[in-house]
Amino acid sequence: MRKLLLGLTVFLFFTGTLLAQKTITGKVTDDKGNPLANVSVTIKGSNSGTVTKADGTYSLSAPASATVLVFSSVDMVPEEVTIGSQTVINPALKGVDKSLTEVVVVGYQTVRRSEVTGSIANVSGKELAQKPIGNFTQLLQGKATGVQVTGQSGRPGAIGYIRVRGTGSINASNEPFILLDGIPISVTSYALLNPNDIEDIVILKDASSQAIYGSRAANGVIIITSKKGKGKAEIRYSFQYGRSEAQDLKNLTLMNSRQKLQYEYEGKFSNPTLNAALATAITAGTFPAGSTLFTLSDAQRQTLWDLVESKGAGDWSDYLLQDGTSMNHEIAVSGATEKLKYYFSVNKGDNDGVLYGSYWNKTGGRLNVEYNALDWFKMGTNIGVTYSKENNVRSLFNTQNSYASLFLFNPYEPVRNANGTYNTTHTGYSPLEGTDNNPSILNRIGTFGTFFGEANFFKHLTLKSQVGINYTTLNQENYLKPGSNLAGILGYNSKTDAGNQDYTFVITNTANWRQTFSDKHSINVLVGQEYTKNRFYSYTLEGRGFPTASVSTLDNAGSAQRATTSRSDWSLVSYFGNITYDFSKKYYLTLSGRRDGSSRFGANKRFANFWAVGATWDIMKENFMNVDFMSALKLRASIGTAGTVPNGLYDNLGTYGLTTKYQDIPTAVPARLPNPDLTWEENQNWDLGLDFGFLKNRIYGSVDYYHRKTNDLIYPKNVSLTTGFASFTSNIGNMENEGYEISLNGDLIRQKDLVVSLYASYSHNDNKITKLYSDNVPQSLSRFVEGEAAYTYFMNRWGGINPADGKNLFYTATGALTETYLASDAVLLKGKAPQVKFFGSFGVNASYKGLDLTTQFYYSGGNYIMNYMYQVGASEGESLTDEQFTDAFNYWKKPGDIAQHANLNDATQRVTFDTDKYLQKGDYVSLRDITIGYTLPANIAEKLKVIKSIRFYVQGTNLWIGTKFKGLPEVGEPNGETGLDPTGAFATPGLYNLYAQPQIRAMTFGVDVRF
């Protein structure tokens, strides 16, 4: 086909020459005089034309009949020039005013950015590509106001907890609704998504944009659009290599060998390693028989300590942690013709985590094709498949977690025993040996496909039908190898194969009518229906009695231990509509509505309605706005509702479970209390926003104010424990989030070669429970109380160390000091809650010729974190046998001492309680990202013939953190295995820390080559 076209062009050219010829040359630049490459130059009314070279020049032979040349390029306003008698034409193209042409996908359709009445945030794929963090949700941190992101942990591929305009729900599903090309995708699926395949991300923050997504939109909607083909065919190859390490704890230092030995000595504890060395020394005659640590002279003790220290591991992080390496390759081919748009990519990435043995490797591909089959009909598909393999190292609060072990293993304990095996230390377990001999490998395959057909009728009507299938499988193989330490402790070896298949099917039909009347009244009506069905199937197989570690499949097991499967499903039926009207592109009005029916409710609550109204006034378009320094001014307002369904699939039903066995026979056991009145959680939002620009948008930004009210919060409602249940899922109260968002951008320098711009954003959110049907809902460490933020901490108050006797003091509920800890003295710590109250980012971006620099500082604060890692590491003697922080030395020694910790030698004080002593502010600033890149000048690249462009870059992640928190201030999940709800999510990110995999600090080098 292409050859034929080429031939045709040649023929035309030839015939043209025969008729009459005229050669036109010139140079195309932008309005600053920079040459523009790849600008298409065509003769109006014909197919002949050319494109400009890298230096902007072109040369074209035109027939004498040609009258007008058209210059066009992406991001530029097309320009038509009448040829007349000219033979040299040097047009200067203007950059497109993006607010006019930029389109975004919101609510089942693509609309112009300028027509959106709601509050949305847009993050381009460029900001997410090529970062060493494998999940785009973590990459969204600081990219948009009102969108707060906390990394779950530093596990490779870990997701981020996203809170759009505060914590809107208190059940676990606080996460926004995430769609890829219009199809909702599961957490597993988006964790497998290649960030480089993302064209852009739109985050819907307010009612008018959310309402059309109805019952799943209350906590925000994130719309991901994958890359589609455009322009000339292009091949891109990207390579990336990075090194990462665990972030160091802030304001805390682990004791070294000598410090820990000294501390133990002061605490009158002689550890087993010392005892063994002492016994050997006594046998050898170095010390007199019967010596103990406490009878040795100072010099003898130093000798003994020297001996022990010399054999110790020293810094355990050299063994328990690793420098993670990441290596990624990607090839993408894309392009577009009149009939066909295509984007094809394959990628392979190997990423190590920072814990010993952890890795996450993935391989995937995507094909995105759109074909205009008829002039009124187009169809397309987007198919992505990703395979990932992960070593799921343990993450829990004990020595099986190598990160926890870093804070438990003493530096004087050797890494290995004399016979070469791993030392299990005083804890009795070596996570190094565990990782080697008890591997837990996760294999996932995520497939995602959408198929659509779109037909245009009667000029204004578009009918679209789309089917989406999201299918992910997980296969997890845990092998407790024969001969491993844990197999010895448990008395058996075993292999467990577990996994699941998660299948979601969505069909969406929409009809869209767009028409403009008398050039002033534009109307856009959309109606649609949607059906979503999810089926989830899981299995667990376990066998025991393996003969040898060299075989690992279950057919080698001596006996079967477990074989179970389970299944669940849910469905959602929806009808929705949207009307947008604008008058002269000056006044915009949007109405939207949705009716959802969900299988998760009882018959009488099954359906719910959601609606929203939004309006925009483009003040700049008013005649009275004749102000030179202002370049943009737009007012937005919206009001409406959205909803949330419960996490549980059958929470309205009271049931008996049949899965528990007695004497290996099934039994019936009460599983759940019924709640036929369980109903939708509803969000009522309104917001006001102002977008502005000054000095030809050299300075621009926006200010938003919002108010979110959540009614009928879905949450487990307590019942008396005497019923045999603790709670049932119910609607327990109302909550409000109120806040404002400011973003400011300014170009400091705008010159031909040099651009320097600054940006800053600030988001503030206040959360408050306004109504509880059942007051004082108990929570671990925290409470829900009317008038206070959700999860406000509820615990005992610490009153310092009594200078007179070195004992801990506590406040009673009424405020008196006491040395007795009573749980009933716990009080609500008003104003102290785990929710972040303010956050944002700032930085500078610059480019000079081929060099570019981007920086991003991220800050967040106003939250409190229960610091368990500090409690355990400065334990006043309770954990004397475990490694401690140097902070622990600050203990009471004699009457009158003002100390942080109790008398180490008072046995009654060797116990730690949960008090506000360990509750600390989580404020921090981090240099989240800094990237320096260099793009080879076009003329050099051209000399390399086939290569269109090359860019090199170096990127640093989290290179610096400033905080007063003792430890790492970015706390998501406590750890990978604690405090999770059945869906695997953690309801209250940041409530407390407990040895989750630490966030990383990384340096990455990369190169992008385009052919």
Added chain:
Amino acid sequence: MKKIKYFILVSSLMMAVSCSKDKLELFPYNQIETTQAFNTEADVTLAIDGMYAGLRTSGSYFVNGIWNIVADALADNLIINQTGRLTLKTYGEWRYTGENTYGLFSGGYGIIRRANAVLENIDKFADGAFKNNAKGQALALRALIYFDMVRVYSKTYVNASATDYTMPYVTTTDPTIMPATEPVKGFYDKVIADLEAAKAIIGTANGIYKINKNAVSGLLSRVYLYKGDWANCITASTDALGATPNVPTRANFPGIWTDDASNNGLLFKVRNTRLDGLNAQGVNYYQTVSGERKSEYVVEYNLKQLFTATDIRTSSYIATSPFNGLQYNHVIKYNGRTNGDPAGVVDGKVLRTAEVLLNRAEAYYKNANPTAALADLVLLKSNRYSGYVAETLSGQALLDEIYLQRRLELAFEGDRFWDLKRRNLPVVRDGTKGEVADGSGTRYVFTTLPTTSPLFQLPFPQTEVNFNTNLKQNPGY
């Protein structure tokens, strides 16, 4: 015109593929609705078995809970091992608060709900043996748990005043209840009433893993002992033991702990199969790490001295072995079976004939029948000590020996602290001895719990007290 045809075609296609009414009625695949849970006798059997399975609720009573250690750790039978994981330290140091006692409370009521559901539905069925046996088991099981709970949270019948209270005796599955505290004495009467009612109707051939009539009698023996109702205790004990009590011989004694097939000397135990694989009873005491026993708690020095070499219980209960170079007296009662099942996986022994025999011996003594008391004591001891010659004891010496044998027989089995409470005795620990076998090591931090201490009554869970304002917290918390 052609386009209109296409339009109609496309539109109707779209309508057709998405019509999806009635797709919102979805039900779980592994559950049945509560309203459908008691339709047939087979359903009742499932629910009865579910009740027994509940006895193994994690963190609460038998097999998967702390029952086999907590009463020993609270008292003077065990001392914490500083090189262990320091589990249950809050119990051993009497530092528990309303935050620590959740499992025994919620777990208990969880089992009770299962029994209450059976009792609420059983009258749907025709009178007869099936119905009687089901009802009897539900009543007995509910009473068993209520009695253990009242031992944990409250004073005993003998020591309680008329105003001393305990938790509510719930007999409904109504989820809206906010029940109030009840008098201790009335609570005991309800336990006894349930057990006596069960005794009249329960079957006799439900197997050792379920409650039978003689087990109900054994439970009554226990409750009457705590009530100080000696005559009824003797009657119930004799009903449980029969004319010739089955007290395992020295040769058979170790088999109790390895779950041999004979089930000698057992009246009721909770099943824990290899597939269940619950090892909590063993892990409560120790785990084998690098070939050495790593204990959480070890045998208190003075108690160890009371276990003599001629006593078969010594080798069944205790092993002295090194950990990290030091010798400790580890409790090996829950080692595991000898058939290759994993370590610590054993059945939960809820009621043994030896306990009932000791109950009766004490009751005989208190009921002015020292001869019969001595006979029971001799019967037990002759099956425990090698070379034992029947002795003649009387008066306080006889009673003391009964108490001593009770402590030795039921050591590490969840009895000691409740027994001291029942006898209104303080906990007195030897503050001069540590946890190492030779008495060195780290000593008790807290050595005495006087009888007047409110800590003898464990606190109700704070969450329940906060929520259910009708439930008054025990004094002192």
